[in-house]
Amino acid sequence: MAGNHLYEFTDQNFEEQVLKSDKPVLVDFWATWCAPCRMVAPAVEAVAQEYADRAKVGKLNVDENLAVTSRYNIRGIPALLLFKGGQVADQLTGAHPKDAIVKMLEKHL
DSSP states (O other): OOSSSEEEOOTTTHIIIIITOSSOEEEEEEOTTOHHHHHHHHHHHHHHHHTTTTOEEEEEETTTOHHHHHHTTOOSSSEEEEEETTEEEEEEESOOOHHHHHHHHHTTO
């Protein structure tokens, strides 16, 4: 795990950790060079802490995981995709405040 409750998703573990999860999974598609990604990171980390018992929250580096990035047609980052039952249930693109992320997540819990 990348942080206390923050998962690190990769091409190798995506199917097991995200698609086969029995909980909703919020995936933050990001890159180290992306300033808006760094802006949204504290909000994503806070959501990971607060929802650890009800959802998985993690990050996927788009530069290091091209297969998943391509599969979900990620063109702009940060992109937050919410997976439920192995499918994309919702998404946000761009830097959003924590309350917008929570609102999206709450709709699917």
